[in-house]
Amino acid sequence: xxxxxxxxxxxxxxxxxxxxxxxxxxxxxxxxxxxxxxxxxxxxxxxxxxxxxxxxxxxxxxxxxxxxxxxxxxxxxxxxxxxxxxxxxxxxxxxx
Amino acid sequence: xxxxxxxxxxxxxxxxxxxxxxxxxxxxxxxxxxxxxxxxxxxxxxxxxxxxxxxxxxxxxxxxxxxxxxxxxxxxxxxxxxxxxxxxxxxxxxxxxxxxxxxxxxxxxxxxxxxxxxxxxxxxxxxxxxxxxxxxxxxxxxxxxxxxxxxxxxxxxxxxxxxxxxxxxxxxxxxxxxxxxxxxxxxxxxxxxxxxxxxxxxxxxxxxxxxxxxxxxxxxxxxxxxxxxxxx
Numbered sequence: 001x002x003x004x005x006x007x008x009x010x011x012x013x014x015x016x017x018x019x020x021x022x023x024x025x026x027x028x029x030x031x032x033x034x035x036x037x038x039x040x041x042x043x044x045x046x047x048x049x050x051x052x053x054x055x056x057x058x059x060x061x062x063x064x065x066x067x068x069x070x071x072x073x074x075x076x077x078x079x080x081x082x083x084x085x086x087x088x089x090x091x092x093x094x095x096x
Numbered sequence: 097x098x099x100x101x102x103x104x105x106x107x108x109x110x111x112x113x114x115x116x117x118x119x120x121x122x123x124x125x126x127x128x129x130x131x132x133x134x135x136x137x138x139x140x141x142x143x144x145x146x147x148x149x150x151x152x153x154x155x156x157x158x159x160x161x162x163x164x165x166x167x168x169x170x171x172x173x174x175x176x177x178x179x180x181x182x183x184x185x186x187x188x189x190x191x192x193x194x195x196x197x198x199x200x201x202x203x204x205x206x207x208x209x210x211x212x213x214x215x216x217x218x219x220x221x222x223x224x225x226x227x228x229x230x231x232x233x234x235x236x237x238x239x240x241x242x243x244x245x246x247x248x249x250x251x252x253x254x255x256x257x258x259x260x261x262x263x264x265x266x267x268x269x270x271x272x273x274x275x276x277x278x279x280x281x282x283x284x285x286x287x288x289x290x291x292x293x294x295x296x297x298x299x300x301x302x303x304x305x306x307x308x309x310x311x312x313x314x315x316x317x318x319x320x321x322x323x324x325x326x327x328x
Contacts, residue, residue, distance in 0.1 A: 018118075019116075019118070019122075020118070020119050020122035020123055023123055035129075035130025035131070035134075036116060036119050036120055036123065036130060036131060037127070037130040037131040037132070037134025038134060040115070040116055040134060041134045041137055041138070044112065060114065061117065062115070062118050062122075
């Protein structure tokens, strides 16, 4: 799983986060350090598609984001697809 | 690193610029390539099809010019050999195989100190790739050699002609190529020419320009398709 948009959605599924918090969280759970350009490329695309949105914050320089209902739905679909691949792959490995 | 944010389009900087600055401060990231790539992607989101094509074409041309001018010139020296009677192309192939053995080419490489940075086996291959034998008439063949050093190129051409003449004297060539025909008399009609620049650099630079344009068209098509998918 290396698609930055999915990683951002998976990070926000836990709760609201700003850019740096997402970067740290993604590195923790996926072992991938997203660069600033990649992270904000994903944030831009996700916001355009209505899958995440900004949350009001006192710190304007560290804007937190929240996953939307549509974003949760999309993440669930993608993870279900990945889950099927993982299950199939593992069962085939066991049979081999 | 913050100055790279200026490469993003104005609409993007207005929306995300301060956040990106804060992220760079917090993370201490030094990944300039990642920022450059991100800026390019955001710029292309708002560019028209023809703007992408033009910019990619120009970038391709610029790269080609830089590549062409950073490459060393190559020089070529050409000699013309005449056979009596006329011989087929197979004769020249056999003659070249007999004349340009690894031992013979290795001796030329050592003598002229060619391809000094390459390992010996590689030097022989590169020397072989630099040799061209083309039959220009039934009884005429053009033998040329291309290399970066204009002085060495003429001397190597001379050495190659010497090897071909020596190989022609051996009966094995006659037997292998045309068993029923008598041996050919080989004479040098034109000795190795003065070194000539093989390819003009600007000519070389102009070659990838259409490739840059083609890349631009393909990229523009991909981006347009992606944008259409994102909208649905």
